[in-house]
Amino acid sequence: MKAIGLMSGTSMDGIDIALLDTDGEDRITFGPTGGIAYDESDRTILRAALTAATALTDRASRPRALADAERRVTDLHADAVDAFLRVHEIDRRSIDVVGFHGQTVLHRPERQLTVQIGDGARLAEILGLPVVADLRAADVAAGGQGAPLVPVFHRALVHAAALSMPALIINIGGVSNITFIPATGEPIACDTGPGNALIDDLMLERIGQSFDRDGAAAGSGTVDRDVLTQLMRHPYFDAPLPKSLDRNAFSRSLVESLSTADAAATLTAFTAASIARSLRHLPEVPRLAVVCGGGARNLAMMQALATALPCPLQPAEALGWQPDAIEAQAFAYLAVRSLRGLPLTFPTTTGVPRPLSGGLVFRPADRAA
Numbered sequence: 001m002k003a004i005g006l007m008s009g010t011s012m013d014g015i016d017i018a019l020l021d022t023d024g025e026d027r028i029t030f031g032p033t034g035g036i037a038y039d040e041s042d043r044t045i046l047r048a049a050l051t052a053a054t055a056l057t058d059r060a061s062r063p064r065a066l067a068d069a070e071r072r073v074t075d076l077h078a079d080a081v082d083a084f085l086r087v088h089e090i091d092r093r094s095i096d097v098v099g100f101h102g103q104t105v106l107h108r109p110e111r112q113l114t115v116q117i118g119d120g121a122r123l124a125e126i127l128g129l130p131v132v133a134d135l136r137a138a139d140v141a142a143g144g145q146g147a148p149l150v151p152v153f154h155r156a157l158v159h160a161a162a163l164s165m166p167a168l169i170i171n172i173g174g175v176s177n178i179t180f181i182p183a184t185g186e187p188i189a190c191d192t193g194p195g196n197a198l199i200d201d202l203m204l205e206r207i208g209q210s211f212d213r214d215g216a217a218a219g220s221g222t223v224d225r226d227v228l229t230q231l232m233r234h235p236y237f238d239a240p241l242p243k244s245l246d247r248n249a250f251s252r253s254l255v256e257s258l259s260t261a262d263a264a265a266t267l268t269a270f271t272a273a274s275i276a277r278s279l280r281h282l283p284e285v286p287r288l289a290v291v292c293g294g295g296a297r298n299l300a301m302m303q304a305l306a307t308a309l310p311c312p313l314q315p316a317e318a319l320g321w322q323p324d325a326i327e328a329q330a331f332a333y334l335a336v337r338s339l340r341g342l343p344l345t346f347p348t349t350t351g352v353p354r355p356l357s358g359g360l361v362f363r364p365a366d367r368a369a
């Protein structure tokens with residue numbers, strides 16, 4: 001099937017988009033990738049949605065700030081797909097399905113609550129294409145963490161690249177997560193701790209910049225070891241798998257008294273140290289770790305990780321993968337798996353009691369089954 005995947009991640013930097021031709025198993029042909037950046041007004045709407053979402057007790061409820069954000073998010077995704085099809089001269093009728101993650105505004109799996117805004121029915125109608133959305137809901141309803149979802153795609157990437165196993169994929173987005181791919185058996189995965197979100201928030205607050213480009217601020221600062229030790233005392237790191245995180249699970253209050261450079265250096269070291277700590281929960285030391293997500297572009301982060309990890313490290317780009325598009329590709333892949341009733345999550349990835357499929361299918365009126 002030809003599938004388009006759409007991801008709006010916790011960094012809230014924009015929408016990633018990718019085309020795949022896949023059976024949802026080991027056959028994958030990679031198509032073009034792209035994306036659109038959110039502007040400051042979009043981000044303001046999203047931040048208001050995150051704040052409003054903290055009061056939610058019901059995943060379907062849409063107070064005003066969330067309803068407004070959901071409409072905006074959906075329409076921007078539709079615009080992104082239209083532009084993508086136009087730029088790459090892709091015939092809309094050749095697309096079988098669109099995998100639509102939406103924007104996570106709240107993630108509290110311990111309360112069986114995970115909320116992604118994005119209206120699958122509206123997107124299907126605007127695009128005139130079948131849409132698979134709400135891919136986390138079934139897992140959480142069955143008692144899983146609802147995240148991470150990408151591990152099954154990480155496994156397919158590792159198989160396609162014939163990497164020696166066990167291999168580790170590290171994704172440094174707003175939040176960081178890992179997938180451990182053993183030589184046999186299901187992937188093992190979890191969210192590890194912060195990714196770029198704390199650093200992004202720091203940069204915005206201190207100097208009005210949306211991220212620490214190439215890790216320049218962190219590279220010019222000094223890690224405050226005492227603060228790092230305190231940050232690493234958070235109980236999340238020793239908690240057993242499965243586990244996943246809300247974007248705002250960690251606070252940067254401990255770096256408030258530091259200079260911008262030292263605070264950036266310390267938060268960057270915090271992300272690297274918490275990723276390295278997560279390896280304690282794995283059965284073996286991986287032979288190779290591959291880093292993807294925007295954090296792979298942060299040189300200070302890559303340096304801190306190379307020091308902290310007990311195995312060799314490569315950026316995903318070095319394998320010919322497209323680090324910024326992997327999550328979008330994953331949601332294309334997951335949409336095809338959803339249509340085929342294949343499992344998206346496993347006891348070893350989200351703690352769901354048995355391998356489970358998921359996703360809701362929305363078909364436009366003129367493509368109704």
Ligand SMILES: Nc1ncnc2c1ncn2[C@@H]1O[C@H](COP(=O)(O)OP(=O)(O)OP(=O)(O)O)[C@@H](O)[C@H]1O
Pocket residue numbers: 007008009010011012013171172173174175176195196197200210211212213214215292293294295297298299324327
């Ligand atoms: N050149 C760069 N230098 C430093 N950091 C960068 C660079 N490019 C991107 N980033 C970081 O990567 C972030 C975006 O990463 P990515 O797109 O992987 O996150 P996401 O998909 O939103 O998150 P998640 O994986 O949590 O869903 C930016 O917010 C920024 O912090």
Ligand SMILES: CC(=O)N[C@H]1[C@@H]2OC[C@@H](O2)[C@@H](O)[C@@H]1O[C@H](C)C(=O)O
Pocket residue numbers: 009010104107114146147148149150151173174175176177191244245327
């Ligand atoms: C609830 C939610 O949206 N979680 C995101 C977030 O961003 C990274 C990490 O935390 C991961 O668990 C997940 O995203 C990826 C796409 C995943 O589910 O694999």
